[in-house]
Amino acid sequence: MKSFIKKFVAVVTVIAGVFGMSATQAFAATSLNNHPSDFATVRVSNYTASPGSSGTWLSSVNAAADQIVSVGIYYHNNGSENATNMRIKFTSPQTSPSSASHTVSAQVYADNASSVSGSATVNVIGGSQSLAFIPTGVYWYPNQGSTIQTLPAGQNGSELFTSNGLNLGTITPGWSSQGSLVVQFRVSNTGGSGQAPTATTQSASANETSATLNGTYDMNGVAGNTWFEWGTSPSNLNNNTPTQSQTAGSFGSMSATASGLDDNTTYYFRACAEQNSGTYAGQDFCGSTLNFTTDDAGGNGGSNVQVTTVSADDVDESSAELVGDLTNVGSGSVTRWFEWDTNSSDVSNGDGNTLSVSGTTSSTGQFTRTLSGLNDGTTYYFRACAEDNSNDDDCGSVRSFTTDDNNGGPVDGDEPDVTTLSAYGIGSSVATMNGYYDANGSSTDVWFEWGRTSSLGNSTAHQGKGNTQGNMTYQFTGLSANTTYFYRAVASNDEGTDRGSIMSFKTTSTGGVTPIVDGTFLRLQIENGEEQVSRGDELDYEVIWENISGRDLENVIIKIDMPRQVVITDATDGKIDKKDNMVVLNLGDLDKGDEGNMTISVRVKGGDDEDAVIAQATAAFDHPTIEDTTQVNAVAYDSDEYDANGSAFGASLFGLFDGNIAGLLLIILLVVLIILIARKQFMDSKDRKATRGNAIAAPIAQDGMEANNGGYRPYRPTPVQ
Numbered sequence: 001m002k003s004f005i006k007k008f009v010a011v012v013t014v015i016a017g018v019f020g021m022s023a024t025q026a027f028a029a030t031s032l033n034n035h036p037s038d039f040a041t042v043r044v045s046n047y048t049a050s051p052g053s054s055g056t057w058l059s060s061v062n063a064a065a066d067q068i069v070s071v072g073i074y075y076h077n078n079g080s081e082n083a084t085n086m087r088i089k090f091t092s093p094q095t096s097p098s099s100a101s102h103t104v105s106a107q108v109y110a111d112n113a114s115s116v117s118g119s120a121t122v123n124v125i126g127g128s129q130s131l132a133f134i135p136t137g138v139y140w141y142p143n144q145g146s147t148i149q150t151l152p153a154g155q156n157g158s159e160l161f162t163s164n165g166l167n168l169g170t171i172t173p174g175w176s177s178q179g180s181l182v183v184q185f186r187v188s189n190t191g192g193s194g195q196a197p198t199a200t201t202q203s204a205s206a207n208e209t210s211a212t213l214n215g216t217y218d219m220n221g222v223a224g225n226t227w228f229e230w231g232t233s234p235s236n237l238n239n240n241t242p243t244q245s246q247t248a249g250s251f252g253s254m255s256a257t258a259s260g261l262d263d264n265t266t267y268y269f270r271a272c273a274e275q276n277s278g279t280y281a282g283q284d285f286c287g288s289t290l291n292f293t294t295d296d297a298g299g300n301g302g303s304n305v306q307v308t309t310v311s312a313d314d315v316d317e318s319s320a321e322l323v324g325d326l327t328n329v330g331s332g333s334v335t336r337w338f339e340w341d342t343n344s345s346d347v348s349n350g351d352g353n354t355l356s357v358s359g360t361t362s363s364t365g366q367f368t369r370t371l372s373g374l375n376d377g378t379t380y381y382f383r384a385c386a387e388d389n390s391n392d393d394d395c396g397s398v399r400s401f402t403t404d405d406n407n408g409g410p411v412d413g414d415e416p417d418v419t420t421l422s423a424y425g426i427g428s429s430v431a432t433m434n435g436y437y438d439a440n441g442s443s444t445d446v447w448f449e450w451g452r453t454s455s456l457g458n459s460t461a462h463q464g465k466g467n468t469q470g471n472m473t474y475q476f477t478g479l480s481a482n483t484t485y486f487y488r489a490v491a492s493n494d495e496g497t498d499r500g501s502i503m504s505f506k507t508t509s510t511g512g513v514t515p516i517v518d519g520t521f522l523r524l525q526i527e528n529g530e531e532q533v534s535r536g537d538e539l540d541y542e543v544i545w546e547n548i549s550g551r552d553l554e555n556v557i558i559k560i561d562m563p564r565q566v567v568i569t570d571a572t573d574g575k576i577d578k579k580d581n582m583v584v585l586n587l588g589d590l591d592k593g594d595e596g597n598m599t600i601s602v603r604v605k606g607g608d609d610e611d612a613v614i615a616q617a618t619a620a621f622d623h624p625t626i627e628d629t630t631q632v633n634a635v636a637y638d639s640d641e642y643d644a645n646g647s648a649f650g651a652s653l654f655g656l657f658d659g660n661i662a663g664l665l666l667i668i669l670l671v672v673l674i675i676l677i678a679r680k681q682f683m684d685s686k687d688r689k690a691t692r693g694n695a696i697a698a699p700i701a702q703d704g705m706e707a708n709n710g711g712y713r714p715y716r717p718t719p720v721q
Helices: 344-348 648-657 661-691
Strands: 042-046 060-064 068-075 083-090 095-099 101-110 113-125 129-141 166-171 179-188 198-206 211-218 224-231 244-246 251-258 266-275 290-293 306-313 320-328 334-341 353-361 365-371 379-387 393-395 399-402 417-424 431-438 444-451 463-466 469-476 484-493 496-499 503-506 514-517 522-527 538-547 553-561 566-571 575-577 582-590 595-604 612-622 630-642
Touching (some): 042 060, 042 101, 068 083, 068 113, 068 129, 095 101, 113 179, 166 179, 198 290, 211 224, 211 266, 224 251, 306 379, 306 393, 320 334, 320 379, 334 344, 334 365, 344 379, 365 379, 417 484, 417 496, 417 503, 417 553, 417 612, 431 484, 431 612, 431 630, 444 469, 522 553, 522 612, 538 553, 538 582, 538 612, 582 595
Parallel strands (some): 060 113, 522 630
Antiparallel strands (some): 068 179, 083 101, 083 166, 095 129, 198 266, 211 251, 224 244, 224 266, 266 290, 306 320, 320 365, 379 393, 379 399, 417 431, 431 469, 444 463, 484 496, 522 538, 538 595, 553 582, 575 582
16 A cells, blocks of 8 residues: 555535625636646547556547447636536437447537537447447546546436536636546447347355346347346256346346245356347357355254355455354354365365364354465355254355465565445435545456345446545445345455455335435535554544535535544534444534534544545435435545554553553653653753853744745546546
């Protein structure tokens, strides 16, 4: 990890214009994208060939069939007034007909600024192909940031191809508010003579009577359907899950439930896809066949000990953390262990190696053990097991993990770090999962694992982040109302894979609010003024809010989730929830222009060296113009680095003090000794000064002067998609 972590505010750093401006000022002309240091208004990059690379944005790019092209549209208000209703729209079509070359054109304009235009070229390799807009491929990077933010006012990107365009709201002048919109297109022949659909089968998660089947799909430019086939033998997959309709430009994760299964039985399954038209219409394209084994109910109807195997965590070249979940303790105390091997059959038959968990328990919950001394680049199989006092035992389904391949290099390189953060924007069918990652010097992919149980079992599409650090989010749609979902953030590079802790959220009831994330209504900030923290440090987090919407906001609630490495000691406002380590502040109604702040005091209790220490503030309030059912969220962060070697003296003193009278006495003696030494040095210094002749005057720096480091060069954002 870098020696410092830059402070960032991921969603809500949009600053409204100068307060109190007159109507004449509001409609004064401003200018866009005409500074000599500005990027070109439209640039392109071959996302498939260089995912996440910021060095491949060009005026022309080559791409083959089925590759994804990213179009970056840059905006910068370099005038002196706010740009009102900043809009972006394409002047080229949403889907271009088959051709060997495509010109992509777009405009950026505002109510009080003239339009600026740009274009870029996509050259097709290997013959003519069409170029089709991907509806799910619109990413906004406001405020010179490198983190994707939700489009304002509930827009989804389709507005880019309308006469009014996509409205980004008010953009203040200056470098800090510059940004970009990345829009993805797929090179493919939508006429039906292009590529066949693809389906990839992924691991399933199972209990005694049902399983969640997982996979990924790519329709390759033609609308169609996806489904799973399953059965009790690989040659007899005679059951199908219901088909799911997919649009022409869609690709990503797919999952379905197979129910009514027998316990302790092995089932086989595969993911499938078909196109509705064209050369491959009606043909089934299926992934490889995988298997899973349902849990053993033990013939007791679920009344005795029950355990579930959870995905392995912290997998690197030579070790992995095995995870189990005890869901029923049965009779009395329970003994837990893991069975593992490189042969899945040996694990299923109970002939694998055993890794014991120390002690017994009478409580449900997860348990872990680290398995070390493993070979790199090797697949291992494992399952969690438990036995109660009545000798009733149970083992979860067999799961697998593959250790990282160090390619002949040293073990334990700089694998990425990732932290799972609280979800926000939670409605009856939507939610935004949240996390923070640090690539630690190597090109890194990030994603989320999720599911309806702590076993997870599903994955979002991977996002290439390059060698960067920052916030990671994924907005889910189509969720079930009033349902608990579990998730965690994951990051992986050539040196290893890191997984954050498993967190959960619960969707609201049907007919509840529809949340959106928008930073143009409320400015929210959280900051502690530090970049590194250590055990024993006393920190003050200042939370600042300001209504910049120009309207009154109602039912404003701010929730501040504090890092796991700290304990809350005081808060100047709000209610402290020590169990969940958070503070909740109910502001009620916030009039336009109103602002406020509060301070949360914490003590750092410990952590792992170089871990990210992240505080998250989330505000929720009623939408000021959309009545009844729309709720707005604003989110802000403070991120520091934990230094296990910092404040060593202070940490040692705190260690002695905690519940240790002898340690307290030693601290008092040390303080007295320090005072005596300081007093003696002062007296010696006083004696020396009395014997000196003339005092030597030191130069005094002029107040307010700063060194000139060669001139100011503004930061300019580069989209990472």
